Amino acid sequence: MTTTSTAPSVTTVAARATDLSKVYGEGETRVTALDRVTVDFPRGEFTAIMGPSGSGKSTLMHCVAGLDSFSSGSVRIGDTELGSLKDKQLTQLRRDKIGFIFQAFNLLPTLTAQENITLPMDIAGRKPDAEWVRRVIDMVGLADRLNHRPTELSGGQQQRVAVARALASQPEIIFGDEPTGNLDSRSGAEVLGFLRNSVRELGQTVVMVTHDPAAASYADRVIFLADGRIVDQMLDPTADGVLDRMKAFDAKGRTS
């Protein structure tokens, strides 16, 4: 029971996966991580991907974000088809079109907050849009921490630097891999608030993998994965609604 949304026109879709499959191993050890998944991530929408562990939610994100290869199907970021790209072009695509937020913050300890934020532009050799960067920094409230190094910042502050880094280069789409996984609930709520604001106020597109119903409730839409397939979706989710849906998975897992 694959749920397919009616395909909007290309220009309004930031990323799209069509019949996406990912298979690991051969013969008896063969594992299907993704099974012909088709999904759109419309521009200006905050999407959360949920599912029990092993459902393929991280794999889906990695494939769509150009971090991992896939076995069949197609993935598009904007107008670019990923399947035909070489490593070098993929790297360039990630650099120019995609922002990342990781669970473990992943900041460079040798760089200051400011330098971490502009790192993607540094890599690209582009001059950052100063006006935009200041706006992003103001939004995440880091103006007075810019010259600190990551080790001098709290976990929440570090993740805010990571959010700012993802936003600073104005990417086509931002992927978050459990961005609140390592944070206490207050800092987590802050970071999620920033992500939602970036969608509402800056028109950013955000896709986030999470297993926390409260985090998912910040999204415009939640997609549920199980056994490598999309099994459901929920628009304008609430934490309780998501929790109930997840409980259904658990029950199913226990009875089957």
Added chain:
Amino acid sequence: MFRTALRNVLAHKARLLMTVLAVMLGVAFVSGTLVFTDTLGNALRNQSAKSYDDVAVAVTTYADQRDEKTPGITAATLKKIQGLDGVDTATGRVSGFAGVADPDGKLIGNGWSNTGGNYSPGKNGKDSAYTFVDGTGPVAADRIALDKETAKRGEYQVGDRVRVATNGPVKEYTLSGVFTTEDGAVNAGGSLVLFDAEVAQKLYLRPGVFQDANVSAAPGVSAEKLLAEVKPLLPKGADAKTGQALADEQAEQIESGLSGLSTMLLAFAGIALFVGVFLIANTFTMLVAQRTKELALMRAVGASRRQVKRSVLIEAAVVGLIASVVGFAIGLGLAVGLRSAMSLLGGKIPAGPLVVSPTAVVAAFAVGVLITVLAAWLPARRAAKIPPVAAMSSVHATATVKSLVLRNSIGAVLTLLGAAGIVAGASRGGSSGRTVIAAGAFLALVGVIVLIPLLSRPVIALVRPLLKRLFGVSGKLAAQNAVRNPRRTGATASALAIGLTLVTGISVLGVTLGQAVDRMTTDNIKADYMVTMASGDPLDKSALAALEKADGVSAVSPQQATSLRVKDEYHSASAVTPGEVQKIFAITTLSGSLDSLGKGEIAVAEKTAKSNGWKTGDTLRVQFDDDKNGELKVGAVFEDNEFLSSVLMPKNIADQHGSLADIREVWLKMDGGATKANEQALVDALGDNPAMSIMDRQDIRDMFGGSVNLAMNIMYGLLAMALIIAVLGVVNTLAMSVFERQQEIGMLRAIGLDRRRVKRMIRLEAVVISLFGAVVGVALGMFLGWAIGQTLSSEIPNYVLVIPWDRIAVFLVLAGIVGVLAALWPARSAAKLNMLTAIKTE
């Protein structure tokens, strides 16, 4: 505990690889040296024992060709010895220089290893010391025999005419036979010409007299008994020993010669191992840091500090042992290789089995294991200090500020003390100054090593803007990564710095000395040619006479070694040709005139004049070589000249008194300078004598400068091992960095840093660390070179320090290349990292 340690070694195989390699190379160097010298010593001892196999008693005299009064062994004496009961044969021996010309007229061999001797057949018609492989022994005046190797090199067959030069003119002989012998000199690659006994006596001593005699015993007669019987028959001044005693004496000499060689090689092995210590310490520091949690857990479940420490040390011992086993095997290979390399280079080494002494085995293993355990000592101590609670928290124990402050203060004090010692030694001069410098250099080196982590930050920060401008974000990240772990960067750079300190110091000294030699020849000599005997023996008078008459010669003077005794003190002096000597050497007279030599007066060098209180115009009461007394007036005092004796006296006076006056060299100035035609004129004048060496000024410069260059190259070669280990250290550090920063590199790849620039980032980090070490080493090396040069300056006239900038530039470029090469593997593995797993690793 032991099992845990073993498991750990196995689990970290890859990360211990460089450590194993470093220890292995050091052990290979040590064991190779020991096995090689043992093997060589054994072969040489066997050789010398064999050459005395047939000799029960050897008799030597001090008979001298130039002094008729010195007694030798006459035919009568020999007959008396032969007549003794228990004597099998008694063979007289006489020997001297004999150079064989190859068909092109060039000398076979190198001068000092060309000998000639007598062929004396015994009762059975054979001379037992020589085994003929072709033809027969020379028993007529115009016959000779050659050793097999020399005959082969000259492509001579029995019946050919061979030109042989002895101390007199060249003569042609007919080759009667080719032989092999156990003679040590021949087996070491020298040439041996056998003459008929009478001819040899005439050439080397005087008719009917031998210099030495070898006595062989009849079966069952002891050498000692024979010795007692032979002794009373000998003339005054003769000396007799048993063959065994002589063989033992020679063995002892071989021993002491080889122990010098092995000490030098072991010193360089020590340097290599010392450099290795930094690499090993780095590795174990990292292993302990990575295992903080694990070790803390062991502590939490009840392991004592000592047990934790011991487990790390056992791990080190296991690594050291494995490395020693492999290193020892490589050392054996090295010893074999060295032996064949030496014989390829012309140094003939007698064959013999590979000797692996228990000492060599024990030394190699002890060194390998001890060095590794010692280097792991500090990391092990740090491991023992990990509190059990660290098992629960994720925070690594970081070095406290206090220990860094302490470390830096100690380093600063040591460096300053060392530098002060070096400066003090330099100003003191002489060999005592050099001792002070050596101590200072050691302190300074240790101090700089202690300080290097502190130095790394400002020095590398200095190049950061440049790297950023040239290489963009990879350059910026590389510079920052290089100083992230200052201790590790410091240890890595130290290893390179030690090697480069020595290499630079040697280069500064070598080039300075080389140029001093160059200046010495150009400043002191005006002559175009110097003629000597290739053997180092004195020239015959006939040669001097021939040269004086040669075409195109405008000035000629010998330097004839003689001596003067003034107030019971011997002064070595040179007899020169008055009026000619100042045309040949650049002599600056301080008082008087060299023309006074023509009036039968002498000239004295400044230092000698000063120390004896002689002045121009003084008259000295002297005793000549022939013990006759006389009076000589000092006619001039001149500035010391490296090529002249400190006392010059007219040749005619020396000739009147000194039958012993040796013509060491003859100097010539020729019309048109050093040209091919002029050289040929000299060759012709000397009768195309292969034993004469004719050197122009360039040759003289090469002779002295050549040894400086050779010494420099040998030291470069020996230091190469230390440098290789230092390079392994850079590889090790980079591999560790990449391993520790997987997550970061994964993130950089994810947000868009392509593989090429990841590689470049790692490579630049390696280059930065290498260059940092190289710069520190070069600076320290130049300082040391300056200091040691300063102590030599009093011994070298017009001393000028030469900094070989070209060489130093090459060293720095090489250090950069080393960095690039060392980063090859770590950079590749960084670029190949799987992004997803890298990001996920915690």
